[in-house]
Amino acid sequence: MTATVDRPVHDAPSGGKVPLVEMKSISKSYGNITALKDISLRVHAGEVTGILGDNGAGKSTLIKIIAGYHPQTEGELLVDGEPTTFNSPKDSLAKGIATVYQNLAVVPLMPVWRNFFLGQEIRKKGFPWSLDSNAMRATTLTELSKMGIDLPDVDVPIGSLSGGQRQCVAIARAVFFGARVLILDEPTAALGVKQSGVVLKYITAAKEAGFGVVFITHNPHHAHMVGDHFVLLNRGRQKLDCTYDDITLEHLTQEMAGGDELEALSHELRGKDA
Amino acid sequence: MSTQAEVDLSQRKVVHDERVKERNRLQRLLIRPEMGALIGAIAIFVFFTIVAPPFRSPEALATVLYASSTIGIMACAVALLMIGGEFDLSSGVAVTFSSLAASMLAYNLHLNLWLGAGLALILALGVGFLNGYLVMKTKIPSFLITLSTFLMITGINLAVTKLISGQVATPSVSDMQGWDAAKAVFSSSFSIGSVSVRITVVWWLLFTAVATYVLFKTKVGNWIFAVGGDQESARAVGVPVTAVKIGLFMFVGFSAWFVGMHLLFAFNTVQSGQGVGNEFLYIIAAVIGGCLLTGGYGTAIGAAIGAFIFGMVNQGIVYAGWNPDWFKFFLGGMLLFAVIANNAFRNYAAKR
Numbered sequence: 039m040t041a042t043v044d045r046p047v048h049d050a051p052s053g054g055k056v057p058l059v060e061m062k063s064i065s066k067s068y069g070n071i072t073a074l075k076d077i078s079l080r081v082h083a084g085e086v087t088g089i090l091g092d093n094g095a096g097k098s099t100l101i102k103i104i105a106g107y108h109p110q111t112e113g114e115l116l117v118d119g120e121p122t123t124f125n126s127p128k129d130s131l132a133k134g135i136a137t138v139y140q141n142l143a144v145v146p147l148m149p150v151w152r153n154f155f156l157g158q159e160i161r162k163k164g165f166p167w168s169l170d171s172n173a174m175r176a177t178t179l180t181e182l183s184k185m186g187i188d189l190p191d192v193d194v195p196i197g198s199l200s201g202g203q204r205q206c207v208a209i210a211r212a213v214f215f216g217a218r219v220l221i222l223d224e225p226t227a228a229l230g231v232k233q234s235g236v237v238l239k240y241i242t243a244a245k246e247a248g249f250g251v252v253f254i255t256h257n258p259h260h261a262h263m264v265g266d267h268f269v270l271l272n273r274g275r276q277k278l279d280c281t282y283d284d285i286t287l288e289h290l291t292q293e294m295a296g297g298d299e300l301e302a303l304s305h306e307l308r309g310k311d312a
Numbered sequence: 313m314s315t316q317a318e319v320d321l322s323q324r325k326v327v328h329d330e331r332v333k334e335r336n337r338l339q340r341l342l343i344r345p346e347m348g349a350l351i352g353a354i355a356i357f358v359f360f361t362i363v364a365p366p367f368r369s370p371e372a373l374a375t376v377l378y379a380s381s382t383i384g385i386m387a388c389a390v391a392l393l394m395i396g397g398e399f400d401l402s403s404g405v406a407v408t409f410s411s412l413a414a415s416m417l418a419y420n421l422h423l424n425l426w427l428g429a430g431l432a433l434i435l436a437l438g439v440g441f442l443n444g445y446l447v448m449k450t451k452i453p454s455f456l457i458t459l460s461t462f463l464m465i466t467g468i469n470l471a472v473t474k475l476i477s478g479q480v481a482t483p484s485v486s487d488m489q490g491w492d493a494a495k496a497v498f499s500s501s502f503s504i505g506s507v508s509v510r511i512t513v514v515w516w517l518l519f520t521a522v523a524t525y526v527l528f529k530t531k532v533g534n535w536i537f538a539v540g541g542d543q544e545s546a547r548a549v550g551v552p553v554t555a556v557k558i559g560l561f562m563f564v565g566f567s568a569w570f571v572g573m574h575l576l577f578a579f580n581t582v583q584s585g586q587g588v589g590n591e592f593l594y595i596i597a598a599v600i601g602g603c604l605l606t607g608g609y610g611t612a613i614g615a616a617i618g619a620f621i622f623g624m625v626n627q628g629i630v631y632a633g634w635n636p637d638w639f640k641f642f643l644g645g646m647l648l649f650a651v652i653a654n655n656a657f658r659n660y661a662a663k664r
Contacts, residue, residue, distance in 0.1 A: 145541035
């Protein structure tokens with residue numbers, strides 16, 4: 039098994055199609071701190087790209103570049119093969135890139151349906167173009183029940199929902215608004231086993247529906263279950279870039295944990311037990 | 313129902329979670345942000361009706377409404393700004409600033425009063441824009457930014473008036489062009505039966521109605537709640553946070569101009585030291601009405617009720633024949649009571 043490559047291969051999977059989003063040698067520094075260095079990756083339609091990394095690996099910085107929060111310091115970001123610079127999250131949204139953040143980008147005090155449509159509200163057709171709250175309530179209910187969530191009342195503040203429910207509202211929102219690329223920032227991090235399963239199933243469903251999914255996680259098990267293509271970050275650098283066929287779960291876990299360290303740790307802990 | 317989304321509600325089967333209890337109508341009503349203020353307003357009304365016989369007359373109600381309206385117009389704008397998560401401590405002196413500007417520009421440049429008012433509007437909106445721009449650009453809390461502009465405008469009001477007119481008040485403008493028409497718009501009265509009602513009461517109700525519509529029935533209203541509730545989340549889903557907040561500061565500027573015009577055309581001269589401290593009355597009215605200090609929560613109707621409470625206490629003390637010095641004490645007591653009551657209602661709502 040030779041899955042570890044220092045330099046990413048610049049074509050990789052899905053038969054030469056133009057990737058939805060491509061990063062070429064992207065670097066980002068904040069002042070004198072280099073958060074990301076020389077990252078290259080591709081997101082194809084109908085594929086899940088798993089981005090793995092431990093805390094501080096640069097995952098959040100990577101998302102913020104794709105999501106349009108701040109531009110990269112070096113390198114090129116291509117959308118549909120064309121070089122692009124995002125000046126705000128709005129630009130990125132306009133290109134069909136939707137990001138579901140760890141904090142979910144919801145406003146806790148606002149009702150579920152207002153959160154669902156925040157920034158893309160439906161208005162009635164005639165003057166004075168007031169909000170069509172009934173349509174938005176109904177759409178929210180149907181979209182959520184598609185994800186297996188039944189809320190008796192979409193007028194409750196979203197802050198009163200459980201973590202899994204909020205996650206699903208955020209994902210359903212991104213899907214509903216015609217995202218082509220779905221960036222999920224640690225969607226399973228705060229969830230229990232069953233709720234993680236729901237989210238993972240939804241990721242697979244989204245991929246089969248033709249979305250390009252970027253799945254950011256520090257859980258190699260979850261990544262391996264749904265990923266087609268893995269990128270591993272470590273201290274701001276790209277350590278690994280391979281496809282599902284190239285790597286086993288064990289190997290991925292090992293790479294992720296810094297290889298031998300985990301084994302040593304396991305020995306240490308188990309050794310004490312015995 | 314004209315909907316863009318094709319939704320058929322009849323097809324949808326709601327599966328109720330047995331852990332979620334349905335709220336009944338009474339609970340739904342009780343958890344509205346302005347509920348505490350409404351109950352308080354009724355209590356105060358009943359109180360003064362009992363202790364102050366003159367308070368019961370329709371004329372007294374008209375006077376109370378007038379006192380409420382000049383605070384209420386500003387409280388409406390300030391409430392919107394607070395729902396949007398910001399403060400404006402310069403709003404009190406901005407009112408005086410607008411009327412001084414309109415009066416002195418028109419008087420010294422021999423302009424029609426309408427033109428003076430127009431120029432003052434530009435200045436007032438400019439002050440609002442400056443507040444908003446500085447808050448958004450520097451990311452310094454609006455409390456500090458507007459505290460600075462409050463002091464600066466206070467100084468400008470006094471110094472420039474002294475510099476230009478040589479006095480602490482502006483000269484009378486009641487004989488200038490445009491006076492009659494402007495007075496009709498900003499400071500006339502009309503009769504309902506035998507009772508004379510000031511036009512500002514109508515403007516106050518109109519401001520409140522429009523603000524309520526905007527808050528709950530428009531995109532912008534949704535964005536106002538969002539930028540106040542969680543600015544970063546709002547930005548992440550594409551809400552133009554900076555534009556919304558600057559717009560809110562400018563709306564406060566506009567309202568300050570409106571009230572400033574009322575004062576100018578009601579009294580024809582303006583005292584340059586006026587307005588200091590009024591910013592707190594506006595904030596108090598908004599908070600009594602259920603606005604959260606932390607933003608993202610509140611209503612314009614609540615602010616109107618808060619202003620009405622202010623008007624009732626302000627005039628009720630006089631009608632009851634008490635020393636008006638007690639007014640501030642009552643206002644403080646009201647505020648304390650309202651904040652505690654609103655908090656209790658919110659907690660009650662959260663537990664249900």
